[in-house]
Amino acid sequence: MRKKTDIVLPMDAYIESPKQAHINDSAVARLAADCMAGLGYEWPYEESPIDSSQAMNGGRYGVIDTSTARKWGYHPPESPDDSESGNAGDEAKQSSAEIEAYTGRSAKTGKTLKGGTGGCAGRARSQIFGKDGLKPTLQYLLSYHENSFVVAGRDAEVRRAMSDWSTCMKGFGHDYKDMWEVNNDPQWQSAKPTAEEKRIAEEDVTCKQRSEVLSTLLHIETSLQKSYIADHGKQFTEILKYKNSVDRRSRQVLS
Template identity: 35%
Template sequence: MLDYSDGVQIERGQQRLAVACMARLGFSYKPPQLGLHPPASSNDSNMPRRYGITDRAEAQKWGYHVPPRGDQDAPSPAAMSMAEHEALTGSADAPRPGVTPGGGKNGVPKGGCIGEARRKLDADFTDTLAGRLNKESFNKTLQDPQVKAVERQWSACMKSKGYQAGDPYTVTDTNRPATGATPSKEEIAVALADIDCKKTTHLVDKMFAVESGIQHALIEDQQLDLNAEQKKISDALRASADVT
């Protein structure tokens, strides 16, 4: 599975290729800065919250909110001419308000300079086998009888604390008040009860064990294709590092 940091490295390589392509077409292109808004999880598996919140110290302060991660504000991109946008993307549609008509040179590659850069690195990882298996294993886990049973135990625990909740993924639907930038005392109370009941019922351990078994079976069945996909990612990382 492609990690966020690896994805940023590949995108930066694509950006450098796009800059060179734009220069070839007669444009000075400054791409947006990458890596300013890292996600809470390094990849789509979202292990820190895959089975709901689990960090009691974090919940004591933030409830169900995702703690701030020191994101940086990117400078506003410069307005593009229509010709520059078409050279970059291969599309003649205006990208946003403020775009003005302008001239450019012929020879725009298919998909624009972005399309050319992606083809050179062979690095389109928007839909990966690992990502699909990640979703499949999670969905199968939610339907597993052992997981259904432990969710009922967790629900009973929450009820004993005064909260109605069918499962950890819908607990906030009925028990979390309208939220703003910071959690309320009520939200924090629900979050702590949620985590305590997970600990009492061993919900996270049991869900992890069930999903691990499911994943092992899926990986064994798709091992060759997964190896090929990982090689493609490794090749793209090496190629992007070589772009100057």
């Protein structure tokens, strides 16, 4: 395993990907802008391009590729748009009436307006995600996508591989019990990655590859998630049906 896109898990098929989230959010924004136009307001809407570089499980196992380690260390890579985020202040300030029409809340108190339906934004979300969204019981099942990572960490195979990783790091002169200790080391809390941080991150990646801890983690997590899906087959079929219906509605809005 040498790049973020190599981390593919069974439950990915049931969860909104970064690309799907962008499409869904864009559809909601367009519907809300159309709703505002229908009320006589001009609400800003601009569909941004989809960033296909975002991996579904990109940060799940920390830094896993040498190029990222060499450039960013343990700091999150900056997106190309980060330096342009200061343009928001150039937009014209929306009036109280527009804010209330969009949000369905008082511009002064933030409280829901009498007889409110969530404003144009709320109605738009209901059109895409449904009035009640995904059932809470089904949302709870999806939390196992994160929990399987914790459970996998207790597996004997993973612990052995993690011990091999730690031994490898000792060979570079570092005393870390596991890859999360180095990933979360307080000394990396600088504004920019330091030369030492980048060097250690590269050594971390080398040890991950030598110990095969990443492929072991992925193997165990895959097995856990497959079993979990099989144990809740009916519910996951319902989740997938809901997810596909949301995706279909979003694409119809944007077509």
